[in-house]
Amino acid sequence: MRFLYSVAWWLALPLVLGRLWWRGRKEPGYRQHMAERFGFYGVRATNMPLIWVHAVSVGETRAAEPLIDALLRAYPAHGILLTHMTATGRETGRALFGKYGARVVQSFLPYDTGWMVGRFLRHFAPRLCVLMETEVWPNVMAQCARHGVPVVLANARLSQRSLAKARRLSALMMEAARRLTCVAAQTEADAVRIRQLGAPDVQVTGSIKFDVTPPSQMIAQGAMLRARIGPRKVLLCASTREGEETLILDALGGIDLGNSMVVIVPRHPQRFDEVASMIESRGYTLQRRSALGDKVVAPAVQILLGDSMGEMFAYYEACDVAFIGGSLLPLGGQNLIEACAVGKPVLIGPHTFNFSTVSDDAIEAGAARRVNDAQAMIDGACKLLRDDSERMRMGQQALAFARQHRGATARTMALLGPLIR
Structure with a gap:
């Protein structure tokens, strides 16, 4: 089965390369370091023994921050090899870990063929591989073994x-899962499902995302942004996905924003211009974050487009209520922990299957509320924006919820320790 999988990869490579070049039209990062995706590298930037952490994109890279910080503190003689699949993930990694200089080496992970992955492993010779969240690749697992x-x-x-998708490729995915040395699962429900794939040693350690500390620089930046917005109340629509902005703008159509405004931050930067055009075509007065600079947000501005990278904590700090995108449509939702860590009331849509346990726990804790659709989200947000005491109560419960679940990094480090040499 893995042989057929590898053949399929080789046959698909011309199409993959074409798609990579096509994406590079809007995101130049996809046309950079292309040789790395095929297992070709220059001279190693460091001779330190490397702990390899694979974080596919932005969310996984940000989630890995507490773990990478802890690894670098605990193992000063080691460096981190941080790999990604997306250009935005690599950019995020550079922003988060550039302070460590040569101790953090970044690279794209090669496509999942045995030959390319083998070259990667021979070049970097990592002592340990840490895959973040869901990234189990069959040939990566076989070559690591x-x-x-x-x-x-x-x-x-x-x-x-x-799990249902993995079972459809059970011969391939179960072989990969059995090669895992151990698994640090976020929840017991996750652990049960991972064990069903055949992983041999699965332990529940919690979500490392709870250990992400809002950077003081981002909090200060958020306070400055809020000062430029002025006294108006702010609804943040964070990490929105394709199709959701249309629903949100439709729902806003019948609402008098009055003494409030909306900030929309699309999850994918290649959609910034598309969303800006969408907003303006509906007659809303738009301000782009990238063009704001040190100016104040004019009172006539109804929607601020968050077209910047690496500022999500600043947006959370600047808002009064946060809606977490990816949840109005069946896309699985996004991480609500960062909003809770800043003490903001959270609204989520009906589709949070990628974060089901943490979403349900946040609702039970009074930190979040689930809404059925975009109109219910806008109506619920407006009620919270008008009710200072309820909004403050939810914010306090969100902060308590985030603090209560910390400690996953330390538990994960305890699992990694015996494997690092």
Whole structure:
């Protein structure tokens, strides 16, 4: 089965390369470091022994921050090899870990063929592989076993939907899961599903995302942004996905924003211009964050477009109520923990299957509320924006919820310790 999978990869490579070049029209990062995706590298930037952490994109890279910080503190003689699949993930990694200089080496992970992954492992010779959340690749697992590299799936989550997909490729995915040295699962439900794939050692450690500390610089930046907005109340629509902005703008159509405004931050930067055009075509007065600079947000501005990278904590700090995108449509939702860590009331849509346990726990704790659709979200947000005491109560419960669940990083480090040499 893995042989057929590898053949399929080789046959698809021309199409993959074309798609990569096409995406590079809007995101130049996809046309950079392309040789790395095929297992070709220059001179190693450091001779330190490397702990390899794979974080596919922005969300996983930000989630890995507490773990990478802890690894660098605990193992000063080691460096981190941080790999990604997306250009935005790599950019986020550079922003978060550039302070460590040569101790953090970044690279794209090669496509999942045995030959390319083998070259990657021979070049970097990592002592340990830590895969973040869901990234289990069959040939990566086989090549790590061949080269004697233990593999840990950290901050692991697996939805029921993802389990069903994996079972359709059971011969391939169960072989990969059995090669895992151990798994640090976010919840007991995740652990149960991962065990069903055949992973041999699965322990529940909690979500590392709870250990992310809002950076003081971002909090200060958020306070400055809020000062430029002025006294108006702010609804933040964070990490919105394709199709959701249309629903949100439709719902806003019948609402008098009055003494409030909306901030929309699309999850994918390649959609910034598209969403800006969408907003303006509906007659809303738009301000782009990238063009704001040190100016104040004019009173006539109804919607601020968050077209910047690496500022999500600043947006959370600047808002009064946060809606978490990816949840109005069946996309699985996004991480609500960062909003809770800043003490903001959270609204989520009906589709949160990628974060089902943490979403349900946040609702039970009074930190979040679930809404059925975009109109219910806008109506619920307006009520909270008018009710200072209820909004403050939810914010306090959100902060308490975030603090209560911390400690996953330390538990994960305890699992990794015996494997690091």
